[in-house]
Amino acid sequence: MQAIQLDAVHQPVVLRDVPAPVPGPGEILVRLRAAALNHRDVWIQKGQYAGIALPCTLGADGVGEVAAWGLGVPADAPAVGSRVIVNPGRRWGTSQTAQAKDFVVLGMPDPGTFAEYITAAAQYIRPLPAHLTDAQGAALPLAGLTGYRAAFARARAQPGERVLVTGIGGGVAIVAAQLCVAHGCEVWGTSGSDDKLARLSALGLRGGINYQTDGWARTLVKQAGGPFDVIIDSAGGPAFGALLDAAAPGGRIVFYGGTLGNIPDVPPGKVFWKQLSILGSSMGSEQDFDDLLAFVTEHKLVPVVDGIFPLAEAEAALRRLEAGQQFGKIVLQIA
The missing domain is CATH 3.90.180.10 (Medium-chain alcohol dehydrogenases, catalytic domain)
Incomplete structure (x- = not known):
């Protein structure tokens, strides 16, 4: 072969x-x-x-x-x-x-x-x-499994919650956003490309912002009408601090990658005073895979x-x- x-x-x-x-x-x-x-x-x-x-x-x-x-x-x-x-x-x-x-x-x-x-x-x-x-x-398979576990098994996103997915354009970020939209969440996204941001509405997202914009987290929270219950991230790095600002009290931040490197200087007060949960996730179990396929079949997700x-x-x-x-x-x- x-x-x-x-x-x-x-x-x-x-x-x-x-x-x-x-x-x-x-x-x-x-x-x-x-x-x-x-x-x-x-x-x-x-x-x-x-x-x-x-x-x-x-x-x-x-x-x-x-x-x-x-x-x-x-x-x-x-x-x-x-x-x-x-x-x-x-x-x-x-x-x-x-x-x-x-x-x-x-x-x-x-x-x-x-x-x-x-x-x-x-x-x-x-x-x-x-x-x-x-x-x-x-x-x-890999993108769907990673996105499904991050959104549902780890962050436990619920219908009606406001969800932010960073780095829209990559496979995992897109499918994670699609899964949350199908689940009844209000989904927003970030990207470093305005061309990619212009395509978010076709996926059912409410909107998004270019993460290269100064103060993007505050601006996006204002556009969305409030902070985010769930944030799904793949970058980590220095930009992670902005996610703490964008998270709602009691919010869950889950990350499945670290393309921007280690996370420096996370202020403990922002985490404990807002009662935030910071969660790691990677790939998924065989049960997660079966659950993903059932979800995709039910919602005809493409x-x-x-x-x-x-x-x-x-x-x-x-x-x-x-x-x-x-x-x-x-x-x-x-x-």
């Missing part, structure tokens, strides 16, 4: 022929049709990810159809020929509170989805929501696809993602 592999950090990915996997006991072989990029793939390529083991086939997100079962696959597993979606997490563990120490994400060290075939234990393969195309389905590249053009797709040009997920068409 053909696969996109990374041989060494700071090197372009390459398309090559590799042996096709064979499903072992309890495993399902999936013929992949589409896969989506994540910033994780770029960070691995740049050597900015823990535990890098190369060479590897990149990619955490994928959809396709079941090609074969291994021995001992449960009878209720997706049938051969059915359209399926791959859970990007592995070995979460038994606790819903946090992942186990040996939790990993598909695509390094385990072979990922930038390939024509992949095998996975049946517990990680689920039916693809029927209303989604292959590209839309591929855009969902992930935003920025663009579709052929598998052979994966390097160009990675460079677009690194440049931050995308609005939504970048997808590789495999077949």
